[in-house]
Amino acid sequence: GAVVSQHPSRVICKSGTSVKxxxxxxxxxxxxxxWYRQFPKKSLMLMATSNEGSKATYEQGVEKDKFxxxxxxxxxxxxxxxxxxxxxxxxxxCSVVPGTSGxxxxxxxxxxxxxxx
Amino acid sequence: AQSVAQPEDQVNVAEGNPLTxxxxxxxxxxxxxxxxxxxxxxxxxFLLKYITGDNLVKGSYGFEAEFNKSQTSFHLKKPSALxxxxxxxxxxxxxxSSNTGKLIFGQGTTLQVKP
Numbered sequence: 561g562a563v564v565s566q567h568p569s570r571v572i573c574k575s576g577t578s579v580k581x582x583x584x585x586x587x588x589x590x591x592x593x594x595w596y597r598q599f600p601k602k603s604l605m606l607m608a609t610s611n612e613g614s615k616a617t618y619e620q621g622v623e624k625d626k627f628x629x630x631x632x633x634x635x636x637x638x639x640x641x642x643x644x645x646x647x648x649x650x651x652x653x654c655s656v657v658p659g660t661s662g663x664x665x666x667x668x669x670x671x672x673x674x675x676x677x
Numbered sequence: 678a679q680s681v682a683q684p685e686d687q688v689n690v691a692e693g694n695p696l697t698x699x700x701x702x703x704x705x706x707x708x709x710x711x712x713x714x715x716x717x718x719x720x721x722x723f724l725l726k727y728i729t730g731d732n733l734v735k736g737s738y739g740f741e742a743e744f745n746k747s748q749t750s751f752h753l754k755k756p757s758a759l760x761x762x763x764x765x766x767x768x769x770x771x772x773x774s775s776n777t778g779k780l781i782f783g784q785g786t787t788l789q790v791k792p
Contacts, residue, residue, distance in 0.1 A: 564720075592778055603767065603784045604721075653720050657778050665711065666780055668720040 583654030700768030
Protein backbone atom coordinates (compact mmCIF):
# COMPACT_ATOMS: atom_id res chain seq x y z
CA GLY A 561 0.00 0.00 0.00
CA ALA A 562 0.87 3.65 -0.23
CA VAL A 563 2.92 5.39 2.42
CA VAL A 564 1.46 8.56 3.87
CA SER A 565 3.06 10.68 6.57
CA GLN A 566 1.69 13.45 8.74
CA HIS A 567 3.57 16.06 10.70
CA PRO A 568 3.40 16.76 13.52
CA SER A 569 2.03 13.64 15.16
CA ARG A 570 0.98 15.60 18.20
CA VAL A 571 0.68 19.30 18.93
CA ILE A 572 -0.40 21.34 21.91
CA CYS A 573 -1.12 25.01 21.42
CA LYS A 574 -2.69 27.96 23.16
CA SER A 575 -6.14 29.19 22.26
CA GLY A 576 -6.03 31.77 19.49
CA THR A 577 -2.95 30.49 17.74
CA SER A 578 -2.83 28.80 14.34
CA VAL A 579 -1.57 25.30 13.73
CA LYS A 580 -0.39 23.82 10.44
CA UNK A 581 -0.57 20.07 9.78
CA UNK A 582 1.25 18.53 6.84
CA UNK A 583 0.22 15.46 4.89
CA UNK A 584 2.77 13.91 2.55
CA UNK A 585 2.44 11.14 0.02
CA UNK A 586 5.86 9.49 0.11
CA UNK A 587 5.81 7.05 -2.77
CA UNK A 588 3.43 8.38 -5.41
CA UNK A 589 1.85 11.55 -6.68
CA UNK A 590 -1.63 12.26 -5.41
CA UNK A 591 -3.91 14.65 -7.21
CA UNK A 592 -6.52 14.17 -4.50
CA UNK A 593 -6.13 14.13 -0.75
CA UNK A 594 -8.82 14.08 1.91
CA TRP A 595 -8.87 15.59 5.38
CA TYR A 596 -10.86 13.97 8.17
CA ARG A 597 -11.57 14.74 11.78
CA GLN A 598 -12.17 12.03 14.35
CA PHE A 599 -13.52 12.39 17.87
CA PRO A 600 -12.71 9.75 20.52
CA LYS A 601 -14.13 6.35 19.63
CA LYS A 602 -16.12 7.89 16.83
CA SER A 603 -16.18 7.55 13.09
CA LEU A 604 -14.32 9.79 10.71
CA MET A 605 -15.92 13.01 9.58
CA LEU A 606 -14.82 14.17 6.15
CA MET A 607 -13.86 17.82 6.32
CA ALA A 608 -12.69 18.56 2.80
CA THR A 609 -11.31 17.21 -0.44
CA SER A 610 -7.96 18.70 -1.36
CA ASN A 611 -7.22 18.97 -5.08
CA GLU A 612 -3.76 19.77 -6.37
CA GLY A 613 -3.60 23.16 -7.99
CA SER A 614 -7.16 24.16 -7.18
CA LYS A 615 -9.31 25.18 -4.26
CA ALA A 616 -10.36 22.57 -1.76
CA THR A 617 -13.94 21.35 -1.65
CA TYR A 618 -15.36 21.63 1.85
CA GLU A 619 -18.13 19.52 3.33
CA GLN A 620 -21.26 21.17 4.57
CA GLY A 621 -20.78 22.76 7.95
CA VAL A 622 -16.99 23.00 7.74
CA GLU A 623 -15.72 26.59 7.84
CA LYS A 624 -13.28 27.10 5.01
CA ASP A 625 -11.81 30.21 6.62
CA LYS A 626 -11.24 28.28 9.83
CA PHE A 627 -9.66 25.24 8.25
CA UNK A 628 -7.39 26.40 5.45
CA UNK A 629 -6.25 23.75 3.02
CA UNK A 630 -3.42 24.10 0.57
CA UNK A 631 -2.46 21.41 -1.94
CA UNK A 632 0.49 23.06 -3.59
CA UNK A 633 2.17 19.96 -4.95
CA UNK A 634 1.32 16.40 -5.89
CA UNK A 635 2.89 15.10 -2.70
CA UNK A 636 1.94 17.65 -0.07
CA UNK A 637 -1.29 19.00 1.35
CA UNK A 638 -1.51 21.18 4.44
CA UNK A 639 -4.35 21.88 6.85
CA UNK A 640 -4.10 25.03 8.91
CA UNK A 641 -6.41 25.42 11.88
CA UNK A 642 -6.66 29.18 12.29
CA UNK A 643 -7.32 30.86 15.64
CA UNK A 644 -7.66 27.50 17.30
CA UNK A 645 -10.02 27.04 20.23
CA UNK A 646 -10.44 24.15 22.68
CA UNK A 647 -13.37 22.77 20.66
CA UNK A 648 -10.97 22.28 17.74
CA UNK A 649 -9.08 19.70 19.80
CA UNK A 650 -9.34 16.45 17.89
CA UNK A 651 -7.54 13.81 15.88
CA UNK A 652 -6.97 14.95 12.30
CA UNK A 653 -6.26 12.35 9.63
CA CYS A 654 -5.44 12.77 5.96
CA SER A 655 -5.75 10.25 3.18
CA VAL A 656 -4.51 10.04 -0.37
CA VAL A 657 -5.76 8.40 -3.52
CA PRO A 658 -3.07 7.01 -5.83
CA GLY A 659 -4.60 7.42 -9.25
CA THR A 660 -7.73 8.42 -11.08
CA SER A 661 -9.36 5.17 -12.26
CA GLY A 662 -12.03 5.33 -9.59
CA UNK A 663 -11.22 1.97 -8.09
CA UNK A 664 -8.34 3.12 -5.97
CA UNK A 665 -8.00 2.57 -2.28
CA UNK A 666 -7.66 5.55 0.04
CA UNK A 667 -4.53 5.27 2.13
CA UNK A 668 -4.43 7.08 5.44
CA UNK A 669 -1.77 8.96 7.33
CA UNK A 670 -1.01 8.17 10.97
CA UNK A 671 -2.99 11.16 12.21
CA UNK A 672 -2.23 14.31 14.17
CA UNK A 673 -3.51 14.81 17.70
CA UNK A 674 -4.31 18.48 18.33
CA UNK A 675 -4.90 19.77 21.85
CA UNK A 676 -5.86 23.41 22.24
CA UNK A 677 -5.53 24.78 25.76
CA ALA B 678 -27.97 8.93 -0.31
CA GLN B 679 -25.09 6.66 0.50
CA SER B 680 -24.86 5.19 3.98
CA VAL B 681 -23.10 2.48 5.93
CA ALA B 682 -24.29 0.78 9.09
CA GLN B 683 -22.23 -1.21 11.54
CA PRO B 684 -24.90 -2.46 13.95
CA GLU B 685 -22.55 -3.52 16.73
CA ASP B 686 -20.56 -1.02 18.78
CA GLN B 687 -18.46 -3.83 20.16
CA VAL B 688 -17.80 -7.48 19.37
CA ASN B 689 -16.20 -9.78 21.92
CA VAL B 690 -14.63 -13.08 20.96
CA ALA B 691 -12.25 -15.54 22.54
CA GLU B 692 -8.85 -16.05 20.97
CA GLY B 693 -8.94 -18.89 18.45
CA ASN B 694 -12.65 -18.51 17.75
CA PRO B 695 -14.02 -17.21 14.48
CA LEU B 696 -15.04 -13.57 14.35
CA THR B 697 -17.56 -11.59 12.33
CA UNK B 698 -17.93 -7.83 12.18
CA UNK B 699 -21.11 -6.79 10.43
CA UNK B 700 -21.63 -4.10 7.81
CA UNK B 701 -24.59 -3.17 5.64
CA UNK B 702 -24.66 -0.42 3.06
CA UNK B 703 -26.92 1.65 0.88
CA UNK B 704 -25.92 3.19 -2.44
CA UNK B 705 -27.84 4.01 -5.57
CA UNK B 706 -25.36 2.42 -7.97
CA UNK B 707 -22.72 -0.28 -7.80
CA UNK B 708 -20.92 -0.21 -4.46
CA UNK B 709 -17.19 -0.09 -3.87
CA UNK B 710 -16.73 -1.50 -0.36
CA UNK B 711 -13.76 -1.24 1.99
CA UNK B 712 -12.68 -2.41 5.42
CA UNK B 713 -10.13 -0.53 7.50
CA UNK B 714 -8.66 -1.19 10.96
CA UNK B 715 -7.50 1.45 13.41
CA UNK B 716 -5.24 0.87 16.39
CA UNK B 717 -5.21 3.43 19.25
CA UNK B 718 -3.85 6.83 18.26
CA UNK B 719 -3.07 5.63 14.77
CA UNK B 720 -4.43 6.22 11.31
CA UNK B 721 -6.53 3.71 9.40
CA UNK B 722 -4.93 0.67 7.81
CA PHE B 723 -6.47 -0.82 4.69
CA LEU B 724 -7.59 -4.46 5.07
CA LEU B 725 -9.50 -5.32 1.91
CA LYS B 726 -11.92 -4.07 -0.72
CA TYR B 727 -14.61 -5.27 -3.09
CA ILE B 728 -14.93 -3.60 -6.47
CA THR B 729 -16.18 -6.37 -8.74
CA GLY B 730 -15.72 -10.08 -9.35
CA ASP B 731 -15.64 -12.84 -6.75
CA ASN B 732 -17.95 -12.09 -3.84
CA LEU B 733 -15.44 -13.45 -1.33
CA VAL B 734 -12.55 -11.08 -0.89
CA LYS B 735 -9.38 -11.99 0.99
CA GLY B 736 -7.28 -9.32 2.62
CA SER B 737 -4.49 -8.61 5.05
CA TYR B 738 -3.79 -10.48 8.30
CA GLY B 739 -6.07 -13.40 7.40
CA PHE B 740 -9.23 -11.31 7.14
CA GLU B 741 -11.85 -11.85 4.47
CA ALA B 742 -15.22 -10.36 3.62
CA GLU B 743 -18.18 -11.53 1.62
CA PHE B 744 -20.14 -9.22 -0.63
CA ASN B 745 -23.85 -10.08 -0.58
CA LYS B 746 -25.79 -7.96 -3.03
CA SER B 747 -29.25 -9.20 -2.07
CA GLN B 748 -28.66 -8.44 1.60
CA THR B 749 -26.56 -5.34 0.86
CA SER B 750 -23.96 -6.60 3.30
CA PHE B 751 -20.19 -6.84 3.44
CA HIS B 752 -19.36 -8.61 6.71
CA LEU B 753 -15.75 -8.94 7.80
CA LYS B 754 -14.64 -12.38 8.95
CA LYS B 755 -11.64 -14.24 10.25
CA PRO B 756 -11.56 -17.99 10.99
CA SER B 757 -9.40 -17.73 14.11
CA ALA B 758 -9.10 -14.50 16.09
CA LEU B 759 -5.88 -13.28 17.67
CA UNK B 760 -5.54 -11.01 20.69
CA UNK B 761 -3.61 -8.65 18.43
CA UNK B 762 -6.72 -8.27 16.24
CA UNK B 763 -8.28 -6.17 19.01
CA UNK B 764 -8.86 -2.77 17.43
CA UNK B 765 -11.49 -0.47 15.92
CA UNK B 766 -12.84 -1.60 12.55
CA UNK B 767 -14.49 0.60 9.95
CA UNK B 768 -16.54 -0.36 6.94
CA UNK B 769 -16.76 2.20 4.14
CA UNK B 770 -18.58 2.54 0.83
CA UNK B 771 -18.24 4.58 -2.31
CA UNK B 772 -20.65 4.62 -5.19
CA UNK B 773 -18.87 3.19 -8.21
CA SER B 774 -20.00 5.89 -10.56
CA SER B 775 -18.96 8.67 -8.22
CA ASN B 776 -16.06 10.75 -9.46
CA THR B 777 -15.41 12.47 -6.16
CA GLY B 778 -13.69 9.51 -4.56
CA LYS B 779 -15.37 10.26 -1.25
CA LEU B 780 -15.87 7.40 1.18
CA ILE B 781 -18.76 7.10 3.58
CA PHE B 782 -17.74 5.40 6.82
CA GLY B 783 -19.72 3.35 9.26
CA GLN B 784 -19.62 4.31 12.91
CA GLY B 785 -17.01 1.69 13.71
CA THR B 786 -17.00 -1.56 15.68
CA THR B 787 -14.58 -2.24 18.48
CA LEU B 788 -13.30 -5.79 18.38
CA GLN B 789 -12.12 -7.22 21.67
CA VAL B 790 -10.33 -10.57 21.51
CA LYS B 791 -9.72 -12.13 24.91
CA PRO B 792 -7.04 -14.71 25.62
